Amino acid sequence: MPNGAAALTVEILPLKRQPFRIKLDSYGVVKPRTASALMSQVSGQVLFVDEAFRDGGFFTKGDLLVAIDDSDYLAEVNIAKANLITAQQNLTEELARVEQAALDWKRLGNEQQASDLVLRIPQQESANANLISAQAQLKIAQLALSRTKIIAPYSGRVISQDVDLGTVVSSNTVLAEIYATDYLEVRLAINNSDLAFVELPETNIDNSSTAKAINVTFTSDLIGKQSWTGKVVRTESEINSVSRQLYVVAQINNPFEQNLERGFSIKIGEYVSAQIEGKTIEDALSVPVTAIYQGSYVYIEQDGVLLRKDVKIAWQNDQYALIKSGLEAGQLLVITPLGQVSSGTAVRVAGNESAKPARVPEKRPLAADKGPGPANSTKQEK
Template sequence: MTPTRQRLVQFLFTAAMIAGGAAAFLIITANKPELKRTQPAPPVPMVRVMTVEATDLAIPIGGEGTVQPLREIDLVPQVSGKIVEISPALVDGGRFSKGDLLLRIESEDYELAVTLADARVKDAESNLVFTEEEAAAAVEEWRLLERKDDPPPLVAKIPQLAAARARLAAEKADLKKARLNLARTEVRAPFNGRVSSESVGLGQYVSTGQTLATIFSTNAAEIVVPLEDSALFWFHVPGFTPGDGPGAPVRITARIAGRDLTWAGRVVRAEGKMDPRTRLINVVVRVDNPYQRKPPLAAGLFVTVDIEGQRLTDAVAIPSAALRENRTVWVVGDDGVLSFRSVDVARVMPNQAIIKGGLLSGERVVTSPLRSVTDGMKVRVSAGGRPS
């Protein structure tokens, strides 16, 4: 085969292959099924829920405050002199009982004053007896003169008797004062308490009215708790809110000596006026015998206060995050449909909301957030959405 003929055969073979491929492509394209456009199904969001339980609930009112002694006074002497005795309890933090001797002032000068005052009383008594005898003798002489009228006051020595009686009364008063000053050389505790601070030493000369120590009573302690005006609707404050009887019970919690402890107390009053800066009302809680156990509810301790408010029937507690705008909650039905539900809110706290109407036991409330939510949308419940 000549070269020209050979090139012609190759050309024809190549052209036939190209034509066959084109024919096959046209046949496949003609038989290809037409693709239809479809809208993908929207994703169903997943939520966490809690199953609510309606029950009787006491509205909790929380606050904080600092423990203060019910009574705190400065210990001052009523007489002056040198300190000759000091109780071992008269130190910072010392403990004492009512009537205990705290310190003694040198009493010799005051004992002498009592002796002198007693002598003056006896002299005044003697003078009064002598004047009474003189007056009786003068009246008798007047009658011996056969006078029918009463003797004049000067004859009867009435002014002298009055002066003698007044002198005796004054001397007795001086004696009483001298004895009182002698008793005051012993400074005793006016109540059960502890020493807050002291500044006195043995042999020190003290003056009347000089502060020697600061002491406070341990019979009771008080805690001033600032609260919003609306919070007082839920519990009784004697003398401030309507009603009679004792104030609301209180639970006090504090951490001291490395442990969390609780004490029972009661609301006793509110302070006289609202704080003009914070617009809060200071409610006073009292705890009896704060030093009865160890460690004690010590003065100056910062504590958490939980006041027991009114009790609501068929109320529901939910996380505050589950309460949405306009006082609504999201409820998920058995069919997985989320619906908006308006509820009657009793009180909202930082971590909890109390619902007094609008929810029934067994209903599921959404507790997790959603970026986009509509009433009636479908949702999936997370496996972790167990009842709380």
């Protein structure tokens, strides 16, 4: 330290190379994997509504959700059964007539082949056609009868209920809006500059994937602090023309079985923050972003004076930056926020802590901070 110089007191951070897990920040809106309008295929009065058939109610695949008056449809089935019996009887009688016509033709001593009309073949075919028609009419009547029972097509939840007991519905009446609950999806944006730091699953033309699904942690402050785990399962097929970002789709499996103890389930349309697990950079040199000035230089302490070092940044988030060039392991990074200072200014290390890492200071007011630890993530442009 130069004699007679007024020394600044600074904290330092000895630099060292170590593995650094990159995590990318994004955000999105929760959407259902499958959403459906549950519709009536027959008309009639609603006579039964399941207890779960209410806004927000949960149901299981195969549950009876709604029953429509089936009196008319039972009658149609009975009529179709009677017509089928009649058609079967008519065919039996006609087959007997065909057999008798052949015997009569031979008994008359005719040696040539009898015509189809003589042998009553057209009548037999007509009776057979009537039987087929009666069988089809019975199937149609039975199908209509079965459609008076509205069965859950999958395990899910009701978004909105549109009918109730006593409602008279017609064919194609919307009974409710529902969605599947096996997993939900969130569409997430990733900055182009971050694509090199994450191994995204890309779907090939044969629908195979080039990489494993990567982990995502979702958080929401809608009611208290909540979190869910999921995975990025696919990427979209184009770069968004407006944001110039690539979008990926993440799944939250069994979302309503997570955070049960909190008593508040995830909601369709809920805004969530996401932290996507990126690559682990081996032998990385990371520094707090608060120690970087104008995104291009830092100060180190050497022999009791400040030295300015120009740096190039490989990647950064709102808390840490990975240095591409300009710094070396073993150098003492000044992490105390400095005002207008110049290289060569005399400094004194606070508490003489040059032999061990100093704590990372609180960020300056203009720097955003979202979480502790070196495994943090980039913020996406909104």
